[in-house]
Amino acid sequence: MFQRLPNLIRKPISFSFEGQEIEALEGDTLASALLAAGVSTLRDAPVSGTARAPYCMIGVCFECSVEIDGISHQQACLIPVRQDMNVRRQQAEKEAGDALGG
Amino acid sequence: MRSEVDVVVIGAGPAGMAAAAAAAGAGADVVVLDEQAEPGGQIYRAIESVERDRPADLSFLGDAYAHGSTVAGAFRAVRTDYRPGSTVWQVGDLGKGKRRDVVYSRNGVAETLSVKHLVIATGALERPVPILGWTLPGVMTVGAVQSALKTSGIYPAGNLVLAGSGPLMLQLAAQLIDAHVPIAGIVDTTPPGGLSRAFFHLPRALAAGETLLKGWRMVRTVNRSGVPIYRGATHLQAHGPAQGGGEQGGGEQGGGEKVTSLSFRSQGADYTIDADVVALHEGVIPNTQLSRLLQAEHRWDDRQRCFHPLTNQWGETSEPGVYVAGDGGGIAGGLAAARSGMITGLAVAQSLGLMAEAARDFTSEEQRLRRFIDLSIRPFLDSYYPAPDWIGAVGDDVILCRCEEVTAGQLRAAMAHGCSGPNQAKSFLRCGMGACQGRMCAASVTEVMAATGGATPDAVGSFRIRPPIKPVTLAEVATLDAG
Ligand code: FES
Numbered sequence: 001m002f003q004r005l006p007n008l009i010r011k012p013i014s015f016s017f018e019g020q021e022i023e024a025l026e027g028d029t030l031a032s033a034l035l036a037a038g039v040s041t042l043r044d045a046p047v048s049g050t051a052r053a054p055y056c057m058i059g060v061c062f063e064c065s066v067e068i069d070g071i072s073h074q075q076a077c078l079i080p081v082r083q084d085m086n087v088r089r090q091q092a093e094k095e096a097g098d099a100l101g102g
Numbered sequence: 103m104r105s106e107v108d109v110v111v112i113g114a115g116p117a118g119m120a121a122a123a124a125a126a127g128a129g130a131d132v133v134v135l136d137e138q139a140e141p142g143g144q145i146y147r148a149i150e151s152v153e154r155d156r157p158a159d160l161s162f163l164g165d166a167y168a169h170g171s172t173v174a175g176a177f178r179a180v181r182t183d184y185r186p187g188s189t190v191w192q193v194g195d196l197g198k199g200k201r202r203d204v205v206y207s208r209n210g211v212a213e214t215l216s217v218k219h220l221v222i223a224t225g226a227l228e229r230p231v232p233i234l235g236w237t238l239p240g241v242m243t244v245g246a247v248q249s250a251l252k253t254s255g256i257y258p259a260g261n262l263v264l265a266g267s268g269p270l271m272l273q274l275a276a277q278l279i280d281a282h283v284p285i286a287g288i289v290d291t292t293p294p295g296g297l298s299r300a301f302f303h304l305p306r307a308l309a310a311g312e313t314l315l316k317g318w319r320m321v322r323t324v325n326r327s328g329v330p331i332y333r334g335a336t337h338l339q340a341h342g343p344a345q346g347g348g349e350q351g352g353g354e355q356g357g358g359e360k361v362t363s364l365s366f367r368s369q370g371a372d373y374t375i376d377a378d379v380v381a382l383h384e385g386v387i388p389n390t391q392l393s394r395l396l397q398a399e400h401r402w403d404d405r406q407r408c409f410h411p412l413t414n415q416w417g418e419t420s421e422p423g424v425y426v427a428g429d430g431g432g433i434a435g436g437l438a439a440a441r442s443g444m445i446t447g448l449a450v451a452q453s454l455g456l457m458a459e460a461a462r463d464f465t466s467e468e469q470r471l472r473r474f475i476d477l478s479i480r481p482f483l484d485s486y487y488p489a490p491d492w493i494g495a496v497g498d499d500v501i502l503c504r505c506e507e508v509t510a511g512q513l514r515a516a517m518a519h520g521c522s523g524p525n526q527a528k529s530f531l532r533c534g535m536g537a538c539q540g541r542m543c544a545a546s547v548t549e550v551m552a553a554t555g556g557a558t559p560d561a562v563g564s565f566r567i568r569p570p571i572k573p574v575t576l577a578e579v580a581t582l583d584a585g
Pocket of ligand 1: 031053054055056057058059060061062063064065075076077078
């Protein structure tokens with residue numbers, strides 16, 4: 001869905017999404033890194049379970065919610081990608097369970 | 103953990119940086135909490151890393167963005183306790199005129215700051231654009247595309263359609279064209295007759311000549327680019343692959359993994375154009391989550407069609423010791439935001455006894471004058487790009503609340519059954535109760551309820567905001583007790 005402009009100064013790093021290795025550049029937000037890698041959806045809507053993808057990229061819509069290293073409800077558009085991050089889709093049924101409020 | 107500080111500034115955009123620098127410059131001890139990894143806010147997002155790692159990209163991101171380097175530099179030059187990557191999730195009121203508790207998380211650890219003065223500088227968000235199909239992956243906002251371009255140097259591949267109205271959309275179009283990124287089409291929803299509508303305000307706008315000139319240049323770039331422009335567009339609808347009786351059912355909103363096209367009407371003709379990414383935009387509105395949480399008074403602005411907190415000339419809200427600086431107090435743009443931030447920072451320093459009244463007044467007067475000039479273009483812009491007037495009348499099958507998937511029709515039906523306001527809509531429909539806590543539906547809910555019930559937006563009001571304003575884990579809460 002997204003491509004990178006030619007800029008090669010940044011350091012390549014890698015992380016995992018749903019068990020798959022993804023290449024990124026240091027300085028990417030996690031959401032950008034996933035979009036650039038061709039991942040088109042990050043969470044399921046809590047009610048209908050339809051696929052959702054980043055909408056605002058500024059931390060207000062929560063459509064980029066993912067699970068990072070076991071902690072759910074992380075906003076991928078706000079978090080810089082890190083080497084060896086373990087990222088999973090935010091599943092609909094987990095929505096209510098392990099976070100207060102929200 | 104818990105500690106006491108004079109001033110907490112929430113947000114490190116132009117207003118927050120200026121407020122923090124002004125207060126800290128006078129000797130206040132200031133903590134700056136910001137969600138992002140580096141200062142700049144949305145307007146100057148990632149300015150430091152762009153400058154460091156890919157300075158060539160500044161050529162298409164433009165002067166207005168590059169100016170952020172000066173602004174961030176001035177902020178860095180003053181000693182503040184700046185904590186990037188911090189998410190504020192609760193602000194507690196310890197009684198009028200007393201300290202307030204600001205609770206936030208950073209790297210999974212929560213901390214409470216007990217503060218004398220709180221400056222909310224959380225800026226603006228793009229007005230949510232509820233159209234059929236806006237929840238499909240690939241439908242995002244103009245600001246989202248711009249944000250990805252700034253932070254990570256990525257751009258939409260395939261057919262990119264910009265759809266909406268406003269200066270930000272114009273700016274993004276010009277940036278993409280200058281970066282040689284192809285745009286499949288611009289679906290311009292600005293009502294025809296912009297110049298005659300705004301003509302009356304042109305003389306005053308000339309005072310902000312430089313901004314006006316930049317705008318004309320962008321218009322020229324876009325018009326000469328050869329990108330197809332569909333003007334006066336209405337009836338926008340995004341479609342996924344399931345559209346047209348696919349097995350996935352649920353129409354455009356239910357099925358399909360990704361957006362495939364956008365349909366609309368322009369100058370009497372109906373169009374459907376292929377789209378891999380649709381970037382919507384209908385202007386920006388103040389982010390009032392924190393000022394609402396603190397129950398500061400808010401008023402509806404009919405011209406910009408949004409609520410903003412009421413403030414005095416120093417940015418102080420109806421809640422003593424709580425200030426709002428920048429676009430969070432009303433949309434005025436990045437330059438004006440920095441001025442108002444500085445004015446608030448001086449006021450805070452003065453009330454901490456760090457600055458004489460005369461010094462505060464002298465310095466802030468100059469900022470006020472400059473701000474007046476920055477603002478001179480607003481009436482022109484606001485009438486050229488009027489706020490959308492159709493949201494209150496959206497179709498019944500359009501989703502308003504993306505999280506809980508509540509449609510305009512469900513909201514209207516609830517009203518017929520006695521649902522009398524946005525807060526009742528929460529209990530009737532769970533509208534506004536999802537992860538985003540109403541950020542994506544509050545504006546539309548007010549519009550729909552006002553239009554349906556024949557009431558003013560002020561009378562309808564908006565959601566009461568309850569903590570935590572961002573999801574927080576039990577593990578994070580546990581770290582609070584540990585300290
Ligand atoms: S994309 Fe909206 S919160 Fe991240």
